[in-house]
Amino acid sequence: MSATCGVARSPDAGLNNQPISTTYPCDFDLDVELSGQRDVLTPLAVPSFNGDVTFSSVGFNVGIENCKADSLDVEVIHEGNVIYNESLSGEFLNRGTHLWEWDGYDNNQILDTKVLKSDALKIVFIGTKNGIDKKRTIEFDNDAEEVDWLDVRIDKNSGSAEVTLRPSFSDDGIDGTPPQGVTVVSYDYVKQLAKQGIEKYWSRTGSRAVNSPEGKFDVRVKVEFAEPSASDFDLERNYDTDFGRSTSFWVFKSIIYNYGFHYRRNARLGLGVVKQEADENFKETAAHEIGHLILNNYGGRFGYSWSHKDSSTVLTQSTLDNQNLPSSGEIDLMKYYEYHTDPVRNGNRIIAAEVDVLSLFWLTSVEFGN
Ligand SMILES: [Zn+2]
Numbered sequence: 001m002s003a004t005c006g007v008a009r010s011p012d013a014g015l016n017n018q019p020i021s022t023t024y025p026c027d028f029d030l031d032v033e034l035s036g037q038r039d040v041l042t043p044l045a046v047p048s049f050n051g052d053v054t055f056s057s058v059g060f061n062v063g064i065e066n067c068k069a070d071s072l073d074v075e076v077i078h079e080g081n082v083i084y085n086e087s088l089s090g091e092f093l094n095r096g097t098h099l100w101e102w103d104g105y106d107n108n109q110i111l112d113t114k115v116l117k118s119d120a121l122k123i124v125f126i127g128t129k130n131g132i133d134k135k136r137t138i139e140f141d142n143d144a145e146e147v148d149w150l151d152v153r154i155d156k157n158s159g160s161a162e163v164t165l166r167p168s169f170s171d172d173g174i175d176g177t178p179p180q181g182v183t184v185v186s187y188d189y190v191k192q193l194a195k196q197g198i199e200k201y202w203s204r205t206g207s208r209a210v211n212s213p214e215g216k217f218d219v220r221v222k223v224e225f226a227e228p229s230a231s232d233f234d235l236e237r238n239y240d241t242d243f244g245r246s247t248s249f250w251v252f253k254s255i256i257y258n259y260g261f262h263y264r265r266n267a268r269l270g271l272g273v274v275k276q277e278a279d280e281n282f283k284e285t286a287a288h289e290i291g292h293l294i295l296n297n298y299g300g301r302f303g304y305s306w307s308h309k310d311s312s313t314v315l316t317q318s319t320l321d322n323q324n325l326p327s328s329g330e331i332d333l334m335k336y337y338e339y340h341t342d343p344v345r346n347g348n349r350i351i352a353a354e355v356d357v358l359s360l361f362w363l364t365s366v367e368f369g370n
Contacts, residue, residue, distance in 0.1 A: 026067035028129035032136040035059035039368045040145050041104050043111060043152050043161075044212040046361040049299045056214060057101035058368045060138075062092065062125060069093045069127045076102065079120045083107065104366075109156040114164075116366045117142045117151075138370050145365035147297050149230040152364045159209075160218040163360045165198060167290055168229040169255075176240030176260050182271065190235050190257045190282060195223040197283030198290050201333050202352045202360075208330075210354050212361065219357050230293050239263075246285045248292035249306060249317060255289050257282045277344060284333070284343040284350060291334050291352060298359035309353075312336040 038059030045056035062072070072092055076084040083106040092098050102123070104111045115121060122139045144150075149166040171187040178184050202221040204210055209218045234254040238244040241264040244256035262277040295305035306314045309332065311323045319336040331341055331350045341350055 026129060027065075028067050028069065028127070028132065028134065029063075029065040030069070030072075030125060030127040030134040030136050031063035031065060032125045032138060033061050034138060034368055034370055035061050035099060038099070038101070040365055041116065041368065042145075042365040043104070043113065043154060043361045044214045044217070044358075046212060046358050048362060049304070049359070054362065054365065055101075057103040060100050060102070060123070060125075061097050062088075062100050063097045064093065064095050064127065066095065067129060068095055069129055071128045073126045074100070074102075075124045075126070076106070077122050077124060078115050078118060083115070105154075105156060110153065111156070112153040113144075113151045113364045113366055114153070116368075117144065141369045143367050143369065145367040146363045147230070147293075148228040150360060150364050152361060154217070159216060160205075160220070161361075163202075163219060163221045163364070164224050165202070165221055165290070165360075166224050166226050166229040167194070167198065168232040169194060169225075169235050170232050172234035172236040172254060175236055175238045175244065178239045178259070179263055179267070182239075182259075182263070184239065185237060185257070185259070187235065187237070190237060191225075193257070193279055193283050194235065194255060194286035194290075195225075197286040198223050200347075201284065201287035201350060202291070202357060204351065204354065204357050208351065208354075210358050212358060219360070221360070230290070233289060246289050247317075248289040253289070255282070255286050280343040280347060284341070284347070287352070288333055291356070294356060294359060294363065295334060297363055298356070308336045309334055 038055060038057070040055065041058045042054035042056055045054050047054055064072070070093070072088040074086050074088065075082050084102070085107065088100065092100065104116055119141070121142070122137055125136045127134045151164045152161055154161045169191050174184055199221050203219060205218040205220060209216045231253060235257070236244065236254055237257045237259065239260045241260040243258055243261040246255045247253065257278060258281065259274070259278045262281070263274045266274045266277055292305050299305060302314060312319055319338060323335065323337050325331060325337040325339045325341065329349065330353070331337070331346060333350055333352045334356060343350060
């Protein structure tokens, strides 16, 4: 039936679209589809590295056909439970096609990308006219739009967000021989240090909360050893006195626990100091190397990540001139500086920059499909 035909026949189609009567029979129908133009939801609407506008909601084209609806309800269902519901009114009840947007938050103002990507998520639209229901259900087949090893859970009420990062590590064994009286740390020990480092240096809370397009949020990063995970890094325990250089360049991915190097430098100060230096430097290095995966996927490998945000050369990975370590305030975890960043003495100043922590939200964008 053409639109003109529908208008002519509809008992509701009076002048100015005012209903003439609700007692005549009407061939009311409801048609809903995911909007092809608005099918990517980016938490907090964080723009892309190039500044492309993103949307923090997913759109549905809701068609009210033949006559005005009496009511229109939406229910988002996850694992059989209604997690969000809304009664649409006003313009949405009129004949025609309307764009309705869901911002991904449930009734408790929580957005969880694990829920958004779940197979057990669906949305139901229920329209009524003269006591007759029309129900349309969309089951989703949603996916990570950028990377599948990050998720975010945002609590709008408390202004906080928890980012789950799933790295992957392998045991690359032990290099060199420990000094006499020193026990080799276990692979699991360094794996836990890497987890602590990522969580420490990539979280921003309190006075360092991030300013997003949708307000200020405390961001806590939590590391989970689960699938799907990021590309694998070898973790090596180096008891040789030569410094082993960690890397995330090209296909090389390794993070080195440099006990021998710190022993050579600090043994005179005692084994406690050596251990603290080895542990804290490894934590910071792990956070930096995993950070490359974040920068690779946000700003790009050559222009952003491997140049350490324009503070190093790309091929030889050397610090550029005039990269002074700031005398106060934040030290960017992902930049190279003229002097070594010292996580024992400057640990609380070294942190992932606000723009890079915000990029975690862009990286958790969800593509809706069905
Ligand atoms: Zn680096």
